[in-house]
Amino acid sequence: MLTTDSNKATEIRQAAAKHHGLPLLPRPTDDERDPLRWPRSLKLAALIATAFVNFTANFAGAGLSVASPVLQAQFHKTPNQVNSLLTFNFLLLGVGNLFWVPLGVKFGKRASLLISTLILFAVLVWTAKETAFAGLLAARCLSGFASAAGESIVPSIVTDIFFLHEHAAMMSWYTILVSSATAIGPLVASFIVQYSRGGWVDYVWVCAALAGANTVAIYFLYPESNFNRPKEPLHRVSVTGEDADKVQVVKTETISRHRVSVVSKSWFSIWTSVFTINREINILEVALRPLKMLLRPSVLLATFIYGTSLASQIILIFAFPSLLLAPPYLFSSSQVGLMQIAAIIGFSIGCFAGGYIADIITAVVIRRQTGNVYPEQRLVALIPGCLVAPAGCILIAFACSDKLHWVAIAFGFGMVSFGTIYAPNIAITYVVECYPRVVAECLVAINVFKNLVAFLFLYTAVDWVASSGWTQVYMIMFMLVSLSMLLAIPFYFFGPKWRGQVDISNVSEE
Structure with missing residues (x-):
């Protein structure tokens, strides 16, 4: 008997070690439709296929920033008029969430993503063929609207198919595909604009090809993941605390809490299904939920963190051409694009730290707090990297103002880009775990208003930098980014109380 219990305990510890010492949360159901029970390979394929929608959206949206001088000459427009091709695309990228998410809740996330990427492909073909500035502006607005589907739907897919210990990773x-595209797009566009015969038009054709590939990948690799999961009470994991670094889960109801019974899913069943209509959903009520969720303090916190982090990084992308093409740098278009390598490095480090490392930190916090599980534990993971982005803003402020060596600017750009991934990823994961049954609606509120915050900065970015100077602009950004980090402190202590009781269209959260 003792041997059997010992073997069972060993088996439990080995299973738990694979997910940072925690049981599987939320618990998989016995329903064969439960996406938590999908094979691991299918989950990863679905994540990659859907997440690349965000990459294409921002790749197409940000790439034309390096073509601003060419567009000004071609259409005889001022820098601010050409800038509207970028800023309004970005604004509609947020507003479009208000349409695509209710569609995804009512008719399925798969249908919403397929329709939006197909529209995006058609609009990008139109953009490449357009010869009038007014038509080009209209096409850019519509492409931003079509691109919006992935912004809120993809994070909710993550919570549909992955467990708590995997969420941040x-x-x-x-997050990295959303943010890195704003660097990779201008990098690729800079070479196409400089060396391709078709210039910026050829770049748009590349974007159209990516949108077409997105549509095909989603159709073949992403099954519908909408699932009405039973509501669970707050979790508690029993642990020992003799050695905080080596603590193990020692008590659990059954080994099944650490293992999932995988259900195979045929490819044919995926390919023959597009719409999954939920007749119990009132689409108008769903459309109003994001406005209600915006009143929740945790959603406001994530919006502020994401909006300020994103604005501090994208202002640089928009203002780089006027800085680096002029003396003393005299960069070519391709050299301006190569500055995005610094951002890609920052994104990569931020992705690892704000994802996998954040999951480990959260698991350690849970085990040290006697096994209690609550969303505010996510915020502790902000501590290791919270100073990087504010320090990057200071470096950018003085490096650009005093025309320091381009290496200093690149280093600051990388630090700011790190913050664009690191803090928002943790903040979004925190909100997702606060309101798991209304994830998409929360993310609509976050994406609409963080894009609005960023739009307000970006619409005046070029003129603001020209009139006020780099020092003033980036010291203000330093203040805002630092404030967003400091606000996480009261949320750690009072967040459970502030979350309160939410009752939205028959969907309740605690």
């Missing part, structure tokens, strides 16, 4: 794929 898997969410980091979403």
Whole structure:
């Protein structure tokens, strides 16, 4: 009997070690439709196929920033008029969430993503063929609207198919593809604009090809993941605390809490299904939920963190051409694009730290707090990297103002880009775990208003830098980014109380 119990305990510890010492949360159901029971390979394929929607959206949206001088000459427009091709695309990228998410809740996330990427492909073909500035502006607005589907739907797919101990790591794929595209797009566009005969038009054709590939990948690799999961009470994991670094789960109801019974899913069943209609959903009520969720303090915190982090990074992308093409740098278009390598390095480090490392930190906090599990534990993971982005803002402020060596600017750009991934990924994961049954609606609120915050900065970015100077602009950004980090402190202590009781269209959370 003792031997059997010992073997069972060993088996439990070995299973728990694979997910940072925690049981599987939320618990998989016995329903064969439960996406938590999908094979691991299918989960990863679905994540990659859907997350690349965000990459294409921002790749197409940000790439034309390096073509601003060419567009000004071609259409005889001022820098601010050409800038509207970028800023309004970005604004509609947020507003479009208000349409695509209710569609995804009512008719399925798969249908919403397929329709949006197909529209995006058609609009990008139109963009490449357009010869009038007014038509080009209209196409850019519509492409931003079509691109919006992935912004809120993809993070909710992460919570549909992955467990708590995987959330930040898997969410980091979403965040890095959203953010890195704003660097990779201008990098690729800079070479195409400088060396391709078709210039910026050829770049748009590349974006159209990516949108077409997105549509095909989603159709073949992503099954519908909407699932009405039973509501669970707050979790408690029993642990020992003799050695905080080596603590193990020692008590659990059954070994099944550490293992999932995988259900195979045929490819044919995926390919023959597009719409999954939920007749109990009132689409108008779903459309109003994001406005209600915006009143929740945790959603406001994530919006502020994401909006300020994103604005501090994208202002540089928009203002780089006017800085680096002029003396003393005299960069070519391709050299301006190569500055994005610094951002890609920052994104990569931020992805690892804000994803996998954040999951480990959260698991350690849970085990040290006697096994209690609550969303505010996520915020502790902000501590290791919270100073990087504010320090990057200071470096950018003085490096650009005093025309220091381009290496100093690149280093600051990388630090700011790190913050664009690191803090928002943790903040989004925190909100997702606060309100798991209304994830998409929360993310709509976050994406609409963080894009609005960023739009307000970006719409005036070029003129603001020209009139006020780099020092003033980036010291203000330093203040805002630092404030967003400091606000996480009261949320750690009072967040459970502030979350309160939410009752939205028959969907309740605690």
